[in-house]
Amino acid sequence: MNKKTLVIGASLKPQRYSNIAIKKLVNHNYEVVAFGLREGSVSGVEIETKLMPYNDVHTVTLYLNPERQKAVYDYIISLRPERVIFNPGTENSEFQKVLQQNNIFFEEACTLVLLSTNQY
Structure with a gap:
């Protein structure tokens, strides 16, 4: 079930949706990695400020x-x-076309809603 998730635009500010998403993903036992403007940690997930070559x-x-x-x-x-x-x-839409050309599925959705409704 573990779908390693990369949060891009991660924030240390607790009121930001990216921050809440990291916490919810961790609470749902997903492996989480994160990229943002400032280094720090959210629920044990280190926010990287450089684009890391993650696998899987x-x-x-x-x-x-x-x-x-x-x-x-x-x-x-x-x-x-x-x-x-x-x-x-x-x-x-520009990036979505690029993703389609590379056979990468995308969806316009809310990570928080997907997690809350067991559709993640």
């Missing part, structure tokens, strides 16, 4: 606006995830 990433969940996503297109493609989740406010 199942899901990338985005918390970056479309303009900031451009810097991580190639990185995400290189990870070959099973899916990319565009959380509310991150929808990006």
